[in-house]
Amino acid sequence: MATVRPGLEPWNRVRIPKAGSRSTVTIPDPDAALDLCVAAVIRECCLVTRSLKNQILDAETDVLCAVLYSNHNRMGRHKPHLALKQVEQCLKRLKNMDLEGSIQHLSELFSSNENQPVNTKACVIPSQPVVELVLMKILGACKLLLRFLDCCCKTFLLTVKHLGLQEFIILNLVMVGLVSRLWVLYKGVLKRLTSLYEPLFRLLQQISRIQPLPYFKDFTFPSDIAEFLGQPYFEVFKKKMPTAFAAKGVTKLLNKLFLTKEQSPRFNQETILRISKKAKQMRINIQNNVDLGQPIKNKKVFKEESSEFDVRAFCKQLKHKATQETNLKCSQSKLKATQHSSQKATGTPCAKSFVQRFREAESFIQLSEEIQTAILWCRSKKLKALASFLGNKLLKSNRLKHVEAQGC
Incomplete structure (x- = not known):
């Protein structure tokens, strides 16, 4: 069993120890509800794994690291640069959680059913500690992604404000585009994780009824992840993006700088x-x-x-x-x-x-x-x-x- 230290939520850990018990449970005669849960979990696991392995995410992360490294000396104390470093820290912590490895391991446990004979009705599913471990990592990753999206919004607004001073225009434009793309990409990852949580939680209820073996005894998993994430989750998926360019008049500034001679207004x-x-x-x-x-x-x-x-x-x-x-x-x-x-x-x-x-x-x-x-x-x-x-x-x-x- 994973012991929980006082004052620290289990989902807020970077590394959660794996369970030392059995990884799978064999059910001789599964019912239709269990089959539906297993099919939904397998489908959502494939979608989440595909989202996390997206090459665009790796490319944008490399651009982020390159921008921070190349501008560390001259932009080390600027607020947009410091906010961009917080974005990088969130990505590093998400990588250290090894969420992708845990979900892939969960998918491999389901794949053992393909090697069984056709006449066999037995079904092999992950054990309760394995499912609880993945659920806990999903909760922590969703909380971390909400923090990441908030840092992206702050970086966007600070960069636009700095862009209004007409300093480091090219660099600020690169940062604005970078955090905008990261916000959109990881918003999709957050949506995939919340979609995976619901069928996986139903599977946990089925397994706990068949063979109870709790791993986190001092923690109750929420039935609705949206209520667990709270108001920041609803703000991300319901509010509109801030119209900082129109408010600050930056579009007018960019048009003056980058329009061609034929398009630019004539001086008089x-x-x-x-x-x-x-x-x-x-x-x-x-x-x-x-x-x-x-x-x-x-x-x-x-x-x-x-x-x-x-x-x-x-x-x-x-x-x-x-x-x-x-x-x-x-x-x-x-x-x-x-x-x-x-x-x-x-x-x-x-x-x-x-x-x-x-x-x-x-x-x-x-x-x-x-x-x-x-x-x-x-x-x-x-x-x-x-x-x-x-x-x-x-x-x-x-x-x-x-x-x-x-x-x-």
């Missing part, structure tokens, strides 16, 4: 005017400024051929109200160098207005809006290098924007 001057009006309105609404301290100078030297519009000199020293309050004034030589580099630009009114807006930005929220306007202008003028440079500056400004919003 109205877009710049719309963003400029939004930035001006935000500038009016700002009343209190937060001192974020002295900005760190970027000593990295950029070597590139001279282009029409050089914005890098304007991003090295940003004059906003916070730096003025702390009396951090740059030297006259640096100001002259900045003015000299700014004169290398085209001298167009639009370029000069960008320079003035960068210098007059009073918060990182306003600075992000101005940089986004400049990026659109650079793309319209086919200045790819400057647009890429401003894109990196926009990422840094967005991160500092969140810090500024928290009052740090």
Whole structure:
């Protein structure tokens, strides 16, 4: 008999010891109800084994491990990456349970009836300890799969939220597709396991009446597995998937990034005017400024051929109200160098207005809006290098924007 430690449910174990008693029971004259139970168990065991041996599950698991391994250093502390590691832990525990081996062993015990003569009416079925062991593993696997599906949903939502920041777009898209496929595949495995539990429980009742030999004496197997699994089980099969893409506007972002030139909307001057009006309105609404301290100078030297519009000199020293309050004034030589580099630009009114807006930005929220306007202008003028440079500056400004919003 398997002893149950206090405070630990038997279905919550990773490894359950096998029974040392006989594995099969021979029934000389089985009735029709027993034959129906045996046929249903054999059919469901084949379906569950086929689902667990699906090559798509192995392929998706390999992709999951590869994504976690290749992005461990740079994404080790990101919430989507940590949530994805919990998904991997659930899969490892499910594999250590050896559920597939137990169900396959149960199917092999039924196959001994095929070797008997045709005139023999005796039926060989698994003993009560073997059936109870498989039932216990099914209960534990169903609980674990519910936890796994919940981790997939959390990873999906966190990844979509991170995708809205326009960082690691390709990686986040891979993670979203990965957890979505895993959720769908293992939802089918959960449905197969619950379908196997019902005929196997009826078979247990038949065996316990013929030859009682209980293995888990301190545990009562539930007659309805849906009630045992509780509310999470009903939520998985009844609720709709969260529409996070539509709520967060990520679809609009992806369309801008991945549409072809023929499909993408054409850039026009109205877009710049719309963003400029939004930035001006935000500038009016700002009343209190937060001192974020002295900005760190970027000593990295950029070597590139001279282009029409050089914005890098304007991003090295940003004059906003916070730096003025702390009396951090740059030297006259640096100001002259900045003015000299700014004169290398085209001298167009639009370029000069960008320079003035960068210098007059009073918060990182306003600075992000101005940089986004400049990026659109650079793309319209086919200045790819400057647009890429401003894109990196926009990422840094967005991160500092969140810090500024928290009052740090």
